Amino acid sequence: SANTMWGGRFAEGPDAIMTAINASIGFDKRLYAQDIAGSRAHAAMLAATGILTDKDAEVIREGLLTVLSEIESGQFQFQTALEDIHLNVESRLTQIVGDAGKRLHTARSRNDQVAVDFRLWVRDQCDAAISGLTALMGAFVAQAEAGADWVMPGFTHLQTAQPVTWGHHMLAYVEMLARDRGRFIDARARMNECPLGAAALAGTSFPIDRHMTASALGFDRPTANSLDSVSDRDFALEFLGAASICAMHLSRFAEELVIWSSAQFRFVRLSDRWTTGSSIMPQKKNPDAAELLRAKLGRILGANVALFTVMKGLALTYSKDMQEDKEQVFDAADTLMLALAAMTGMVSDMNANREVLAQAAGSGFSTATDLADWLVRALGLPFREAHHVTGTLVAIAEKQGCDLPDLTLAQMQSVHAGITQDVFGVLGVQNSVNSRTSYGGTAPVRVREQIARWKAALA
Numbered sequence: 055s056a057n058t059m060w061g062g063r064f065a066e067g068p069d070a071i072m073t074a075i076n077a078s079i080g081f082d083k084r085l086y087a088q089d090i091a092g093s094r095a096h097a098a099m100l101a102a103t104g105i106l107t108d109k110d111a112e113v114i115r116e117g118l119l120t121v122l123s124e125i126e127s128g129q130f131q132f133q134t135a136l137e138d139i140h141l142n143v144e145s146r147l148t149q150i151v152g153d154a155g156k157r158l159h160t161a162r163s164r165n166d167q168v169a170v171d172f173r174l175w176v177r178d179q180c181d182a183a184i185s186g187l188t189a190l191m192g193a194f195v196a197q198a199e200a201g202a203d204w205v206m207p208g209f210t211h212l213q214t215a216q217p218v219t220w221g222h223h224m225l226a227y228v229e230m231l232a233r234d235r236g237r238f239i240d241a242r243a244r245m246n247e248c249p250l251g252a253a254a255l256a257g258t259s260f261p262i263d264r265h266m267t268a269s270a271l272g273f274d275r276p277t278a279n280s281l282d283s284v285s286d287r288d289f290a291l292e293f294l295g296a297a298s299i300c301a302m303h304l305s306r307f308a309e310e311l312v313i314w315s316s317a318q319f320r321f322v323r324l325s326d327r328w329t330t331g332s333s334i335m336p337q338k339k340n341p342d343a344a345e346l347l348r349a350k351l352g353r354i355l356g357a358n359v360a361l362f363t364v365m366k367g368l369a370l371t372y373s374k375d376m377q378e379d380k381e382q383v384f385d386a387a388d389t390l391m392l393a394l395a396a397m398t399g400m401v402s403d404m405n406a407n408r409e410v411l412a413q414a415a416g417s418g419f420s421t422a423t424d425l426a427d428w429l430v431r432a433l434g435l436p437f438r439e440a441h442h443v444t445g446t447l448v449a450i451a452e453k454q455g456c457d458l459p460d461l462t463l464a465q466m467q468s469v470h471a472g473i474t475q476d477v478f479g480v481l482g483v484q485n486s487v488n489s490r491t492s493y494g495g496t497a498p499v500r501v502r503e504q505i506a507r508w509k510a511a512l513a
């Protein structure tokens with residue numbers, strides 16, 4: 055039979071396969087709370103502007119609360135024939151309250167309805183991401199504080215570069231996560247305009263008050279162009295963009311954890327709570343959570359690409375293509391929140407192996423740059439020349455199978471006669487990190503300043 059919501063011009067109902075491809079209720083039921091909040095604000099506004107009677111608005115309000123409790127208690131019968139959450143709620147409301155329910159859709163379309171519901175949902179997810187990121191930043195700051203002056207190798211190309219401090223490395227992630235948080239904050243501020251009242255696309259001839267609904271739903275203002283209001287999904291794309299960059303950061307630390315927890319590195323020990331064993335190899339403790347976190351970006355970026363591809367080239371205004379927005383964003387948001395929680399747990403629980411880090415910090419000629427810098431400062435060599443002298447000394451040490459501090463003064467002087475005993479003072483790892491006091495540098499004194507700054511910011 056023809057659809058009860060718009061069946062006027064239809065003689066036949068849809069093909070079963072049409073229903074299967076068209077219906078979104080299977081996933082957009084997740085928007086029920088936002089849909090009901092939007093309808094409540096709309097009904098209250100229709101009464102305040104005299105478009106509905108106060109009596110009808112009150113009946114609608116009560117009815118919507120009943121629908122809400124039916125959904126939340128699991129009694130609500132979602133119907134695929136009713137396509138989506140909007141029609142399911144409205145239809146049930148009308149069953150409960152009668153004619154007043156049929157008046158709710160005055161001066162409204164599902165186009166502005168879905169736009170407002172989805173914005174409200176994505177806005178909540180921005181808030182969840184912001185608090186999840188804040189918690190994770192706190193976990194990294196705590197790690198930084200515990201080992202502000204612990205030395206470890208710093209890498210470029212995953213080859214030993216220069217010694218750095220554990221605290222400094224932890225705070226590098228705090229910087230990344232702070233930018234991520236800023237992106238969610240920015241996106242939230244930009245999306246906080248209310249599309250409700252754009253109606254199908256052109257606005258409405260009813261004397262609605264869009265400022266009233268906007269403020270009832272916590273928006274800063276109504277959107278200014280009705281066409282843009284129903285065709286815009288930038289808010290979802292910005293969320294996915296911020297989520298993708300954030301997940302990329304998580305995947306980088308996840309990769310470091312996988313490397314660092316290996317028997318060959320032993321930089322960190324992951325707790326039992328975030329690892330798994332092997333069904334055959336009794337010795338195994340696998341960093342599964344880290345591996346999965348490394349992979350989650352694939353899903354989140356996939357959602358980002360999928361929605362971009364959906365939106366590309368869509369003529370204004372609403373097209374049903376846009377119904378494809380929700381599953382991607384739902385999955386990406388679920389994935390991100392889980393990833394943030396898992397990373398927070400893993401970072402809080404992990405134990406850095408201070409001795410192993412210190413040992414590794416001093417190997418691989420990590421203080422070669424300090425030696426070259428000393429030649430510049432103490433002997434006045436041009437840096438290029440100092441670089442060459444140091445390189446020659448590294449080659450000698452390498453051939454001899456020892457580290458730079460193990461070379462004798464005589465061996466040093468055979469490469470450059472001006473070298474004195476003082477040079478040994480700069481070859482130690484602790485000296486190396488202590489000396490890097492430039493702003494943003496790895497020296498413990500600088501790291502402690504940054505820890506204090508972050509603790510104040512996160513308090």
Ligand code: ARG
Binds near residue numbers: 078082168377378
């Ligand atoms: N289920 C639809 C969506 O998710 C709601 C809007 C439908 N509007 C329409 N005119 N068919 O996009």
